[in-house]
Amino acid sequence: MKTIRVLAALSALYVFAATPVISHAGEREPSAMRILDMADDHWDLKLKNSLVELDLLVYRENELRTTYKIKLKYQDNYHVLAETIYPPRNEGEKMLQSGRKNYWLFLPNINKAVKISESNSLSNSDFSNSDLLSPRLSHEYTPVLVGTEKLRDADTYKLELLAKDESSSYAKIIYWVRKGDFFPMRRDYYTFSGQLLKRLDMKSSSAEHKGMLDTFVMSSVLEKDKKTVLRYTKRTTKVAYTDDTFSPSSLMKR
Amino acid sequence: MFFELAYKNLWRNKRRTILAEISITLGVVVIICTGNFLNGMQRGWAMQEIDSNTGAFQVEHSDYKEKGKAEPLKTTLENSAALIDEISVAPGVSGAFGKLNFTGMVSSGLKSTFFEGVAVDVTRLKNTLTRQEDMITSGKPLDETPGGVVLGADLADSLGIKIGDPVTIVVQTFHGGLNLTYGTLAGVKNGRHFPSSTYLEMRLDEAQKLLRASGRVSRIVVGVNDFDKIPDVIGRVTSALSNKSIPFTTRAYPELIQMYATAKASFNFISRIVGLVLLILVGGGVGNVMAMAVMERRSEIGAMRAMGMERWQVKRLFLAEGFIIGGAGSLAGFVVATTWTFIMAAHGGLPLPPPPGTSQALAIVPVVDPMISAYGVVMPLIVALIASWWPASESAEISPVQAITEV
Numbered sequence: 001m002k003t004i005r006v007l008a009a010l011s012a013l014y015v016f017a018a019t020p021v022i023s024h025a026g027e028r029e030p031s032a033m034r035i036l037d038m039a040d041d042h043w044d045l046k047l048k049n050s051l052v053e054l055d056l057l058v059y060r061e062n063e064l065r066t067t068y069k070i071k072l073k074y075q076d077n078y079h080v081l082a083e084t085i086y087p088p089r090n091e092g093e094k095m096l097q098s099g100r101k102n103y104w105l106f107l108p109n110i111n112k113a114v115k116i117s118e119s120n121s122l123s124n125s126d127f128s129n130s131d132l133l134s135p136r137l138s139h140e141y142t143p144v145l146v147g148t149e150k151l152r153d154a155d156t157y158k159l160e161l162l163a164k165d166e167s168s169s170y171a172k173i174i175y176w177v178r179k180g181d182f183f184p185m186r187r188d189y190y191t192f193s194g195q196l197l198k199r200l201d202m203k204s205s206s207a208e209h210k211g212m213l214d215t216f217v218m219s220s221v222l223e224k225d226k227k228t229v230l231r232y233t234k235r236t237t238k239v240a241y242t243d244d245t246f247s248p249s250s251l252m253k254r
Numbered sequence: 255m256f257f258e259l260a261y262k263n264l265w266r267n268k269r270r271t272i273l274a275e276i277s278i279t280l281g282v283v284v285i286i287c288t289g290n291f292l293n294g295m296q297r298g299w300a301m302q303e304i305d306s307n308t309g310a311f312q313v314e315h316s317d318y319k320e321k322g323k324a325e326p327l328k329t330t331l332e333n334s335a336a337l338i339d340e341i342s343v344a345p346g347v348s349g350a351f352g353k354l355n356f357t358g359m360v361s362s363g364l365k366s367t368f369f370e371g372v373a374v375d376v377t378r379l380k381n382t383l384t385r386q387e388d389m390i391t392s393g394k395p396l397d398e399t400p401g402g403v404v405l406g407a408d409l410a411d412s413l414g415i416k417i418g419d420p421v422t423i424v425v426q427t428f429h430g431g432l433n434l435t436y437g438t439l440a441g442v443k444n445g446r447h448f449p450s451s452t453y454l455e456m457r458l459d460e461a462q463k464l465l466r467a468s469g470r471v472s473r474i475v476v477g478v479n480d481f482d483k484i485p486d487v488i489g490r491v492t493s494a495l496s497n498k499s500i501p502f503t504t505r506a507y508p509e510l511i512q513m514y515a516t517a518k519a520s521f522n523f524i525s526r527i528v529g530l531v532l533l534i535l536v537g538g539g540v541g542n543v544m545a546m547a548v549m550e551r552r553s554e555i556g557a558m559r560a561m562g563m564e565r566w567q568v569k570r571l572f573l574a575e576g577f578i579i580g581g582a583g584s585l586a587g588f589v590v591a592t593t594w595t596f597i598m599a600a601h602g603g604l605p606l607p608p609p610p611g612t613s614q615a616l617a618i619v620p621v622v623d624p625m626i627s628a629y630g631v632v633m634p635l636i637v638a639l640i641a642s643w644w645p646a647s648e649s650a651e652i653s654p655v656q657a658i659t660e661v
Contacts, residue, residue: 061364101430117426117430118430119426119430119431119432128432163431165429166427166428166429166430166431166466167429167430167431168430168431169430169431169432170431170432171431171433189432191424191431191432191434192427192431192432192433192466193433193434193435193464195434195435197424197432197434220366221422222359222361222363222366222422222424223361223363223364223365223366224363224364
């Protein structure tokens with residue numbers, strides 16, 4: 001009986017998530033799943049088969065503490081390799097996603113690759129590995145459109161994303177997506193105890209990547225005046241990678 | 255007959271014999287007392303660690319030792335409450351409680367840092383680890399108050415927090431997600447070999463909820479009533495749990511106490527060096543007594559040989575004298591050392607102040623070590639016989655005519 005009730009609840013949730021919503025103005029709103037997919041595309045599709053160089057600026061007590069420069073080889077949502085090229089003491093460190101929830105960290109000093117968790121911190125920043133390497137949320141979360149809100153002078157859809165299972169990093173994500181172009185604006189990440197853990201603000205800042213999501217500001221609730229800014233500095237598209245690029249065994253020096 | 259004659263011969267030069275006996279007795283006393291003292295020190299240290307930290311032994315997941323550090327939550331025992339209840343009622347067990355190891359980030363609001371956490375069942379812990387509170391240097395140990403957290407002294411310092419301040423704890427759950435809880439700093443701990451810079455302790459029920467690992471523990475810490483019966487209790491618990499399909503193993507305190515093997519090897523090394531030096535002194539003393547006796551009694555040996563005494567009989571006589579000196583000295587030394595050991599133990603041993611940075615005082619109560627006692631008695635005796643051998647052989651080779659005519 002309990003199982004039937006759970007199945008019924010899940011079915012209702014799915015129907016609710018997939019059904020377009022009628023807005024106050026009478027316009028038919030896209031479904032929560034479509035909004036999420038379109039928002040994910042802004043991040044994921046524009047990175048597909050590309051080589052991205054990015055800066056990771058770690059702030060503590062409102063002061064810039066560390067700057068990392070990372071080269072991101074992005075094939076798809078499940079095959080990403082991030083290699084640190086600056087500062088010199090971290091040069092050569094690599095982080096690999098090779099399949100769903102299969103993350104590896106390579107430390108050049110000991111020439112060893114160790115398996116890590118998706119929720120581990122990325123280079124002591126406020127980003128976790130999955131925040132950067134797995135932008136496509138629809139695989140892990142079930143979206144529900146909970147309303148519309150104004151955010152940074154823009155009309156946005158407000159989605160509530162609930163983890164499909166407990167292996168996801170976050171129990172819940174509140175996601176603001178700009179109406180019209182489905183540009184991702186903000187994510188609030190919640191833990192399984194229901195507390196806000198961190199907030200990600202997303203922007204398109206540079207003229208070079210006009211309209212493209214290229215700046216991410218992750219602020220943590222753990223410490224005051226603590227944040228990390230991630231900025232794409234260069235993007236090369238249509239890069240063909242071999243399968244070997246995303247193999248854990250290829251991380252180590254021969 | 256030989257022993258009677260040898261005994262009488264020894265008393266012909268009382269002063270020399272008494273001095274030799276005193277030196278052997280003192281040597282044996284030092285060997286046995288040093289051994290008993292080191293044995294007591296080792297035992298006292300082990301008992302203190304057992305009562306304050308490790309328990310007499312632990313029941314853990316069979317992969318915990320190998321993978322527990324990297325994947326603490328994946329090497330946990332399920333249905334721990336039932337297991338602990340079963341272990342607690344085993345004969346010889348004084349108490350048992352569950353411990354859950356986990357890692358995460360702890361934050362003061364201004365700073366955050368990595369921690370290695372231990373969650374404990376507070377009520378059961380108090381019945382099992384009777385000296386646990388000794389490690390608290392400020393504040394109080396965990397109690398029934400919800401949200402209490404105990405940190406290592408260096409970790410609390412690095413976060414810049416004091417008793418009563420709030421902390422935020424973020425962990426990765428058993429299933430892989432992130433979870434967060436708020437707590438209050440209840441106490442600060444420190445101690446020898448204590449991971450002060452990474453230690454975080456919280457209540458087991460709260461940690462299981464935070465980690466979404468209901469009923470799971472990394473280890474079950476077991477206390478016993480009698481230190482000397484630990485192997486028997488381990489055998490009984492192992493036998494009781496073997497009927498269930500649980501992937502478990504047990505580890506006793508020598509493996510659990512950090513540096514125990516190294517310290518024990520050091521203690522043994524010190525005992526051996528002390529014993530060796532003293533044996534050389536004892537051997538030298540006995541050898542000297544016997545050599546002097548042979549030299550003084552050359553004409554007497556010649557007369558015995560002239561009266562028909564065989565060489566082996568002369569040799570046996572001097573060996574018997576060495577045996578009596580060695581045996582009496584060893585026995586006297588054993589009696590003195592054992593009496594001293596019991597008197598010291600009855601008076602609470604030798605109290606030592608707590609080492610810097612800790613609150614744990616340690617009293618060294620010497621304990622009779624049968625092996626050391628046997629070594630302390632038998633080895634000087636053997637050394638005395640060996641030391642007597644050369645003078646005895648020399649005496650047997652003396653020509654009766656030459657010996658009698660020597661002035």
